Amino acid sequence: MRLTTKGRFAVTAMIDLAMRQGKGPVTLSGISQRQSISLSYLEQLFGKLRRHEIVESIRGPGGGYSLARRADKVTVADIIIAVDEPLDATQCGGKESCHSGEHGNGTRCMTHELWATLNEKMVDYLDSVSLQDLVDQQKKKMAEQNVVVMHPRTASA
Secondary structure, eight states: OOOOHHHHHHHHHHHHHHHTTTSSOBOHHHHHHHHTOOHHHHHHHHHHHHHTTSEEEEOSTTOEEEESSOGGGOBHHHHHHHTTOOOOOSSSTTSSOTTOSSSOOSOOOTTHHHHHHHHHHHHHHHHHOBHHHHHHHHHHHHHHHHHHHHSOOOOOO
16 A cells, blocks of 8 residues: 555645634645646535535635534544545455456465555554644654744853
């Protein structure tokens, strides 16, 4: 299983959006600039996120996007699944036909259970991490960076 750019960008954009909740709708152009993600790509991702009721759009001047539910109620798995990111480490897409093709007979491979279990663990983990957890991590990281910038250490001679 390899998380593609689509999944990474969707999670990154959602963290950006969640960090700005309570300050009015967030524009995709703002997210695009801050996160260096193509605006047209964000429009595609947010269309899917809206259809899965993770975000809601506000039209008109001053419009943009906001979370459709609280950040602690949105998991990373919700986001990744909403943007059609495959979460499957099996070779067969979970169909148990790993050996189909020229030499196979449509049977399971010897490692099918290993990869199927990995899939379950990945989904369980991603389902245990909320958007709020990621926002809190970012805020903590930013606070630590501000402390370093505001109070630089002086070298002793």
